[in-house]
Amino acid sequence: MRKDIILKAENISKQYRLGQVGTGTLSHDINRWWHKIRGKENPYLKIGEINDRSTKGNSDYVWALQDINFEVERGEVLGIIGKNGAGKSTLLKILSKVTAPTTGSIKSRGRIASLLEVGTGFNGEMTGRENIFLNGAILGMTKKEISSKLDEIIEFSGCERYIDTPVKRYSSGMTVRLAFAVAAFLEPEILVIDEVLAVGDAEFQKKAIGKMQDISKGEGRTVLFVSHNMAAVKSLCTRGIVLEHGEVKFIGGIDESIRKYLTDRNENKNINLIDRKDRIGTGNAKITGVRIHNVEKLMTGSIFKVEILYDAKNKEIIINEFGLSIWDLKENKIISLSSEFKNQLVNISNSGTIICEIPNLPLVKGSYILNCFVSSIFGLEDYVENILEFEVEENDIFGTGKTINPNWGMIVVDHNWFKE
Template structure:
């Protein structure tokens, strides 16, 4: 059963000090409305790219968002800062209204959008529990029935009768999450705030959200930059990009879509005091042909062109990571010998049997002079790995998280 439906949701903001518009804009809107015409300002505006200067004073934080959420589903929403995630959740929670479109819901919605949202700082933790319960439409008896569980889960027993203004941000999040989760909403909306809590609380919170969705059949909308939490909790994913839906589907494909889009070389570092280091890197297959993708179990050559005009004794390392930023393996030239003894040249790294399973991986490059880093290239590129017959059995191993090794028993 569909419990939440978003139809053609868009949200427009006006930039500058007067966020709601000017008197002239309001009069123009009124004049168009009196004549039965569309709001003229809905035809203007630019995408919400926070990193560039635009030509319009109007931006679209969201544009034509459509999706449905079923009862008991955990929907993850991810995207870069400024992609529209928080704006969307505020619209879903009725904190702000959409410029166009409509939200249809069934049942109660409990939101945890920002640290301390909905808490009155002068009231105690216990009083805020009753205040939030009343806002959700619960009776005093219902709240009293859940009170002890809320306080115990939050871990704030000692401070529950202290004004919330004296709580740390982590304590506020603990209590706010406990209130939102235990007062039995039909839809629970969580926006990134769990990152404020410690590791123990994050683990408890994710477990509670799993219980809410699987055990109690309630719906969760979860926004986070923690891909591990998204992967363990959600069963469907929406990726937002510049206010639009860039992807909707299963979690693993959605995370790869998001991470592949943000991998870049913006964090490159080159020591300007010496023109030294890696000029280029290319992958070659077993037939010595340049390759954009690698087959599991195949022989791989990585050819690196470098410059070292000072004839310094340098070493190079290349490290591979999956798209969740998990380190896989690295190869260092100084483990064997010093390759960078000449002024200019090419070094070749040979991997006899490629060990990583099918998927996408990115690699970092670094050049050292003893312990001093000369060049550090983060996310230098992305490598695609295709399934292959690593063990020579005639079968293609299909485990996506596997790390293959060449071994034998004697």
């Protein structure tokens, strides 16, 4: 059966020059022009490095994207996933024609509506109602077509009371609600959505995902979706692209794409913590080691004890907080713990070992990931993700002969039932 291709990316690459607006100086632009009129290749395409933020580069040029090729069929929901800096937002901006590729081309059939950043395409001085008509006109719709959808857009956005108020008075959540409603209801053939839905509350995110499912399955329109929420990606998308350092690492079914992304992310487990480059913070104090006690048999309800080794290069620094978080393999945060929550560890030395203990681990059977951070009075000093992965086994914690599996949720809490 012949494929109905609605969007095609061919050899898309995007180069930036660090520290510059655009890709270089006037002399570089003249040099490019001189090569072009002589029928020669752009000389600056031969230089530049991949976009790896964890390493120090030797070139002023960096490739945010390099040789991206893929096709999207009509009615498909394509998930674009990858770590921060992988090139996801740059790719969406090129697909939306917000910015032009350095090389390659985009071929599309139909109107593209983009939701890339909160308030993109909105005029802050105009009211919500006026912005609906403005965005519809940009999409090539007539006033009559926009008017026929106006009531649905306003109702879905939940901004009816403020629809005649200038958008500059809106909160970020209200703005993204209205922007999504405009993009979804004005019937573009291709809807491009970046991480902006994370701004909305849980109720709106659920509505938005339901609407995107209706758009693709019921109306046969195409959605390109970027998110770090793997649960949302899995429930919505039919196929995925995994980006890493601006290159396509994998294209395939959404389950395989998520598995590939999570597997690659877990490669850091085999690197000595001291040598990890993908950390955030000033680095004046660093986490040098993390170990879970009794990890060979960790069970629901057992003692969970984490040992954190740390060291401060700057001995004048005042460390005032340690923290850790536990995530599942779909990147859902399950538990956050901080010494500040308990007003503990307020006077400590600048190197040593810290213990964090949960007396009764409330996690059900499954695989989990540990992230850690250390802060001083000056701010975040060191934050390292995916330090280690651990398994939790099921356990009869209530002594009734019954265990609780993940189908009941992620957390187990003690509880009692009684009749008054």
